[in-house]
Amino acid sequence: MKEKIKIGIACLARNTYDVKAAEQLYKKTQKEVLEKKDFEWIIEKNIVIEEKEAEISALEMKSENVEALILISGTFHLGTLALKYCQILSVPVLLWGYPELPYDGGKIRLNSLCGVNLDASNLYKAHKRSFHASISSTVNEEFLNAIKIQHTLNHAHVGIIGHHAQGFYNIDVDELSIYHKFGILLNHYELNDIFNVEEEQQEVDAYKLKIKQIFDLSDINKNQLFKTAILCAKLKKFYQEQGLDGIAIRCWPEFANNFGISPCAAMSILQEEGIALACEGDIDGLISMIVHQALGFATPFLADLSQINKEKNTMLLWHCGVAPISLWDGVSIRSLDTYFAQNRGVTTGFVLKQGDIQLLRFDSVQGEYRIFICEGKAVEMPKELRGTYANVRLNTSVEKVFDKVVENGIAHHFSMCYKHVNDSIRMYAKLNNIPLIEG
Template sequence: MKQFIKLGVLCLARKTFDHRAALDIYQKRKEELKAIADVEWVICEPLVIEVEDAEVAANQLDSSQVDGVIIISGTFHLGHLALTIDKIVAKPILLWAFNELPYDGGKIRLNAVCGLNLNASNLYKSGNDTYHTIIGDSVDHDWIDAIRIKAAVEHARLGLLGHHAHGFFNLGIDELRLFKDLGILIDQYPLAAIWDRKVSDTTINQCLEDIKEQFDVSTLSKDTLEKVARLTGSMKDFVDEHKLTGLAIRCWPEFAERYGISPCAAMSVLQSQGYILGCEGDVEGTLTMIAAKAIGAQTPFLADLSQVNVEENYALMWHCGVAPCNLWDGSCNCSLDTYFAGGKGVTADFVLKAGPINCFRMDSARGKTRVYMAAGEALHMEKLLRGTYAKVRFEKHIEQALNQVIDTGVAHHVVMVYGEFRKPFDIYSKIMGFETIK
């Protein structure tokens, strides 16, 4: 399921062109729009021809609190119309022009593309850079997904447990800048809110069953395994109780020292169940996972660009053992281990599945918000080390890909997902006025 949104749609026309044909096309397109999942449509039924029509439509959309507006150029039309919609509704706009109809011996029938050009020019010259355009018979689903990202981020309830990890200054955030740029406030909680939480025996036993079903736990003591199960239940109950969309967690050094284990294994289990959990207190990384999930990316997770092989052109996207366990390659031994923090760093250990991947990060630096994006292929590899990892060959040569991250100061965590989702992120960046690094 994608992020649910509400979109408005209206069709502009002028009676000096074939407005009846435009209306027929509009009726067909409306039915196609209604078939799109996870969207509530606010449809302005009559053609919008005069300024008064635009005012009525705009007030309908504004009172309905839509997340975005699709302005269709059914034919050429008055330039006032789209500007009126923009002034009253003030939401991201998709300008959509129908394809020109075959000539019937007279003048051009729709001239819709020219109408779109008029609207784009007016919006641009009035200072609106957030519009997007499409010409054709079908709506732009990537724009719709970009609106899903915007809505998901703005409506997210994001928690921060503790702070960013010790010394990870590049993961620090300016909370009021985040509110200004993204419309989100952060709920902060102490680490003890998880450590001291009471968990029922029923919950612990269910978590134990889930863990044993997924992992080889033969190297763990009974006490350590119970701590993993208890922590899994505690984190799950905490997120559910506070109705958090995502939770960024300061997972070290205090967890191992004071609770007795690190939370990596528990996070792997919960992320495979759809929970959004960011390690090392990475708020922007967690926000990026929320954004990716909003457009259908399944179980996004944080990874480090950890090992680079320039000669063979690949990087190891690794982390200490927190990737969602449903992304296991299905062939290596999927296990829990205690290889760091003096035996208290309980982590998931497995190779991630092969397949096409994207990497993203919403990242702030020098007063700007940037969106980093890259694409590649996770390749098959043997299980050679601890943690969760994938051998990735990027579209760009790895030396170029690495230098791009380093030269622009992108934080050392990126969100990795399976599939192709760059276009919605690109459109979202334009809507928000963010810089893109790609």
């Protein structure tokens, strides 16, 4: 992440409860959150009891441009406190309550849960819905992850080279809707902007050596090897010089005709380096990949849902050779192949490794967004196809998942990563009022 995310945190209380106990708990919380180095914490060090204290604290946080707010119910407190913070700060809020302490002389010492209930009810009825309530001794990690997603999208520098692939109208986007929802302004480039990059010979030589060391090259010729290395160097230089966080590429039909090879293999190699590259000009697919990166996954990629097996409850997730090299199963032969674009494809070919996976798609319909998520486990399979692919056994019915995809018109590309992060995605969707479709 380029800069730390600023999060404000304050603890609310009332003198009729055990404020001293709340202060001790809050001091412990302050130490714990400061250990989370992805964030810059704007901490109101003192317990907030009066409305004026809340106003002063909130204004200070506003001057620091906090991107989220954590309000701890140290004890039950006046409902005006949270409302004052949220009047001044229009950011997502975590309403955090401490678990109740052992009773003392027949009295409830904190009544923290009731404070959270009060604040949640007030905010909901005041039409301020971007909040989550949690009762825990530690900060809610899913909330923090959701703020990471929000921050990453708000600061993402995204480019599209060319347009979406021929006939792929379902992945077209409304650019101003993307700006409105995520703060992303698309940067447009032409294919010639890539072709005309003056690549560094040292980079070309390094990529050529890397390709020789990793792949079986029996299906391509020396010129195709050279072109792949050149394209790696060109794309990387362009990506870095433009300061991009992701590129969607119109990878066919013109690319192979005008450059001599398709970009699939180069995209596979560069995605291994954490460079987000989306096939076929798919901007929403790229946004989905960037979200996966925000959650700590350096190597997401776009896959098609290509086949389903109802008896085994599996689906084949395949694409024409763009998966990052580190996702190799360690058994199959890794090859460069030329099976399409009149034998100028130059795609990577291998089976993906076994393990827990998640599919994610931020998908738009006439400018309105919804989020699709699904999880399963990639299982062992032989290398029977060209391209990069995995056989995935789902945790739910594969037939029902497919029905949800087609009945909701979800586009045919999914960002795939190796871990289950559904709770963080659910939290982001909730805080941003985006409908969630779960497979």
